[in-house]
Amino acid sequence: xxxxxxxxxxxxxxxxxxxxxxxxxxxxxxxxxxxxxxxxxxxxxxxxxxxxxxxxxxxxxxxxxxxxxxxxxxxxxxxxxxxxxxxxxxxxxxxxxxxxxxxxxxxxxxxxxxxxxxxxxxxxxxxxxxxxxxxxxxxxxxxxx
Amino acid sequence: xxxxxxxxxxxxxxxxxxxxxxxxxxxxxxxxxxxxxxxxxxxxxxxxxxxxxxxxxxxxxxxxxxxxxxxxxxxxxxxxxxxxxxxxxxxxxxxxxxxxxxxxxxxxxxxxxxxxxxxxxxxxxxxxxxxxxxxxxxxxxxxxxxxxxxxxxxxxxxxxxxxxxxxxxxxxxxxxxxxxxxxxxxxxxxxxxxxxxxxxxxxxxxxxxxxxxxxxxxxxxxxxxxxxxxxxxxxxxxxxxxxxxxxxxxxxxxxxxxxxxxxxxxxxxxxxxxxxxxxxxxxxxxxxxxxxxxxxxxxxxxxxxxxxxxxxxxxxxxxxxxxxxxxxxxxxxxxxxxxxxxxxxxxxxxxxxxxxxxxxxxxxxxxxxxxxxxxxxxxxxxxxxxxxxxxxxxxxxxxxxxxxxxxxxxxxxxxxxxxxxxxxxxxxxxxxxxxxxxxxxxxxxxxxxxxxxxxxxxxxxxxxxxxxxxxxxxxxxxxxxxxxxxxxxxxxxxxxxxxxxxxxxxxxxxxxxxxxxxxxxxxxxxxxxxxxxxxxxxxxxxxxxxxxxxxxxxxxxxxxxxxxxxxxxxxxxxxxxxxxxxxxxxxxxxxxxxxxxxxxxxxxxxxxxxxxxxxxxxxxxxxxxxxxxxxxxxxxxxxxxxxxxxxxxxxxxxxxxxxxxxx
Numbered sequence: 095x096x097x098x099x100x101x102x103x104x105x106x107x108x109x110x111x112x113x114x115x116x117x118x119x120x121x122x123x124x125x126x127x128x129x130x131x132x133x134x135x136x137x138x139x140x141x142x143x144x145x146x147x148x149x150x151x152x153x154x155x156x157x158x159x160x161x162x163x164x165x166x167x168x169x170x171x172x173x174x175x176x177x178x179x180x181x182x183x184x185x186x187x188x189x190x191x192x193x194x195x196x197x198x199x200x201x202x203x204x205x206x207x208x209x210x211x212x213x214x215x216x217x218x219x220x221x222x223x224x225x226x227x228x229x230x231x232x233x234x235x236x237x238x239x
Numbered sequence: 240x241x242x243x244x245x246x247x248x249x250x251x252x253x254x255x256x257x258x259x260x261x262x263x264x265x266x267x268x269x270x271x272x273x274x275x276x277x278x279x280x281x282x283x284x285x286x287x288x289x290x291x292x293x294x295x296x297x298x299x300x301x302x303x304x305x306x307x308x309x310x311x312x313x314x315x316x317x318x319x320x321x322x323x324x325x326x327x328x329x330x331x332x333x334x335x336x337x338x339x340x341x342x343x344x345x346x347x348x349x350x351x352x353x354x355x356x357x358x359x360x361x362x363x364x365x366x367x368x369x370x371x372x373x374x375x376x377x378x379x380x381x382x383x384x385x386x387x388x389x390x391x392x393x394x395x396x397x398x399x400x401x402x403x404x405x406x407x408x409x410x411x412x413x414x415x416x417x418x419x420x421x422x423x424x425x426x427x428x429x430x431x432x433x434x435x436x437x438x439x440x441x442x443x444x445x446x447x448x449x450x451x452x453x454x455x456x457x458x459x460x461x462x463x464x465x466x467x468x469x470x471x472x473x474x475x476x477x478x479x480x481x482x483x484x485x486x487x488x489x490x491x492x493x494x495x496x497x498x499x500x501x502x503x504x505x506x507x508x509x510x511x512x513x514x515x516x517x518x519x520x521x522x523x524x525x526x527x528x529x530x531x532x533x534x535x536x537x538x539x540x541x542x543x544x545x546x547x548x549x550x551x552x553x554x555x556x557x558x559x560x561x562x563x564x565x566x567x568x569x570x571x572x573x574x575x576x577x578x579x580x581x582x583x584x585x586x587x588x589x590x591x592x593x594x595x596x597x598x599x600x601x602x603x604x605x606x607x608x609x610x611x612x613x614x615x616x617x618x619x620x621x622x623x624x625x626x627x628x629x630x631x632x633x634x635x636x637x638x639x640x641x642x643x644x645x646x647x648x649x650x651x652x653x654x655x656x657x658x659x660x661x662x663x664x665x666x667x668x669x670x671x672x673x674x675x676x677x678x679x680x681x682x683x684x685x686x687x688x689x690x691x692x693x694x695x696x697x698x699x700x701x702x703x704x705x706x707x708x709x710x711x712x713x714x715x716x717x718x719x720x721x722x723x724x725x726x727x728x729x730x731x732x733x734x735x736x737x738x739x740x741x742x743x744x745x746x747x748x749x750x751x752x753x754x755x756x757x758x759x760x761x762x763x764x765x766x767x768x769x770x771x772x773x774x775x776x777x778x779x780x781x782x783x784x785x786x787x788x789x790x791x792x793x794x795x796x797x798x799x800x801x802x803x804x805x806x807x808x809x810x811x812x813x814x815x816x817x818x819x820x821x822x823x824x825x826x827x828x829x830x831x832x833x834x835x836x837x838x839x840x841x842x843x844x845x846x847x848x849x850x851x852x853x854x855x856x857x858x859x860x861x862x863x864x865x866x867x868x869x870x871x872x873x874x875x876x877x878x879x880x881x882x883x884x885x886x887x888x889x890x891x892x893x894x895x896x897x898x899x900x901x902x
């Protein structure tokens with residue numbers, strides 16, 4: 095890999111915990127790497143498999159899914175659905191030949207501004223080491239959309 | 240073709256110093272669908288909003304992206320602004336350039352690029368936005384107050400005086416809470432029961448208040464304005480309507496040696512009992528765990544002596560479901576027990592008591608009728624040591640926070656003791672004296688200066704018994720940590736205030752957030768201190784954090800005013816961010832195949848079954864239907880749906896894929 099590789103990270107975050115947590119990172123002026131693009135959804139329970147795959151197909155090198163801690167979901171149980179689905183998604187990704195290291199599933203609460211910065215930095219560094227996700231993008235080039 | 244306006248805000252220096260806003264505005268001009276793109280110093284200011292509204296009219300815009308701060312901050316502001324200019328408020332989105340970009344990244348090209356990307360994402364989203372209209376729901380103008388302590392009573396009275404019905408639910412047999420147990424209150428030393436019991440009676444007699452004592456909230460369904468609360472009325476084992484409260488059953492009950500909860504274990508009560516003489520309602524309950532009849536099948540003395548035949552041994556718990564518009568939680572606190580302190584003898588010394596037990600000893604209605612007698616042998620204690628911060632501000636006890644009331648009540652206890660035992664000696668071990676409040680510091684000074692209470696700054700490391708005395712070993716940190724040893728007759732621990740038993744369970748029943756320590760979480764620590772994150776549920780008193788009486792009462796009135804505000808409307812307006820099931824013409828009628836996986840996933844029971852009928856009444860298809868009143872818009876059903884028949888307004892598949900396509 096060339097040294098100038100800057101990964102594209104897409105983050106699906108819930109409105110109530112992680113989005114607010116990322117707001118707190120801003121309010122606390124904690125610096126982190128600018129590779130991440132945040133997409134806001136009401137709850138991690140809203141996220142389905144196709145959204146993650148589409149993100150890879152459109153050029154993401156890494157994906158973050160983050161919501162409320164277990165027991166703290168604004169919608170009571172959406173994050174539990176997300177957690178159970180993630181177990182299935184992981185198997186499905188494995189089966190499809192998608193590198194599961196490219197997706198990070200995490201909890202960041204509205205009070206964890208520092209945790210969000212740490213998470214983004216960790217994932218960005220990790221994906222930078224893994225290099226561009228060329229395999230999946232090749233599908234898009236081949237016209238499979 | 241969409242005509243979208245992009246308005247990039249500098250937020251003074253907040254965004255402008257890191258992101259090249261002019262360049263961002265220029266870049267956005269070239270995004271397909273963008274008809275107008277400008278930057279401005281303060282978009283949220285009056286001139287900023289006016290500029291936006293003029294631009295909407297001038298350029299005939301049908302969608303707006305405001306690139307400024309977090310939508311959690313100003314989305315309502317800008318949605319209102321575009322709405323005033325004639326554009327549907329849900330055609331306005333905010334790109335978070337401040338919290339998610341300028342405040343967290345260095346000033347460079349990548350940051351400016353990210354800012355433009357964040358805007359592009361939302362431009363694509365807006366192209367797929369549809370105008371949405373707020374949902375109107377009716378309001379049931381009856382409030383439920385959970386907890387009948389001083390906070391709950393105040394909330395109930397304020398709402399009732401405002402002209403609305405209130406149901407006051409209390410788990411114990413009487414309202415009154417902890418305040419009814421106190422002897423005297425700081426900083427005025429007026430008798431607690433004298434000021435509380437008239438309030439209790441007022442609540443009981445108020446035409447708008449229904450008391451449900453000895454009852455607990457079992458289940459809560461519904462949403463703001465339209466809750467359905469199921470309350471378990473525990474069996475008192477007597478007919479409340481027939482009972483006159485004469486007390487004959489209590490006098491005759493043969494089982495008299497049961498530890499009395501109201502007196503914190505310092506006195507005894509009978510198996511059929513009222514917690515205290517001024518209890519409201521003055522109706523006894525049978526403690527089935529200790530009643531001879533329930534243990535042996537024989538006795539029934541109370542039934543024989545009851546002049547109105549009110550005893551009902553066969554009575555069962557009753558579940559009542561009530562329509563409620565707003566709920567106020569005022570479930571209070573509990574004190575850490577002396578058992579939690581190995582260094583102070585695990586609570587096995589009878590003369591090491593907690594603050595509430597001291598209140599009962601000092602109370603005229605207590606087990607000693609207010610005469611200072613130590614619990615072990617009933618002698619008058621000559622030396623009493625009070626230990627503040629017992630458990631509070633102590634990480635090893637799991638309580639890093641300050642319990643707030645102990646400094647004041649410890650000073651009060653020492654004073655009360657000195658007023659009752661003039662020759663006695665009172666020592667207080669403390670960490671800091673936190674006596675902020677009206678007349679509070681003066682009160683502590685009075686204890687020290689006028690009543691000669693000895694304050695020692697330091698911790699007590701160990702207490703043990705020797706020759707009938709409690710040896711208290713500590714240190715005086717103001718004397719350079721010099722060891723102190725006091726031979727005491729009684730020790731009072733100002734133990735930590737903790738969240739009430741089962742508060743987490745209750746929070747989960749009500750879908751309310753709570754903190755690490757089990758206290759209910761307010762919606763905003765500064766600006767929304769009495770609301771919870773769940774609409775229509777409010778907080779009062781020590782269930783939110785340790786509080787003293789004036790604060791609890793103030794918060795209770797604040798919560799009541801929130802409820803009255805809610806009840807002043809006939810209809811509530813709700814965000815139209817709800818899920819909808821696809822409908823189309825026959826022969827398919829809907830993508831929904833009727834598997835109802837969504838029904839099991841929905842946390843709000845918002846999904847119903849709907850039958851599509853032919854003209855002859857024959858059922859063609861059964862599909863899901865979402866009740867927009869119950870749906871909270873989490874979208875879990877959307878991700879669960881196998882046929883993509885459900886979509887979430889405001890966060891539709893189309894919108895999310897459009898966002899991803901810009902990456």
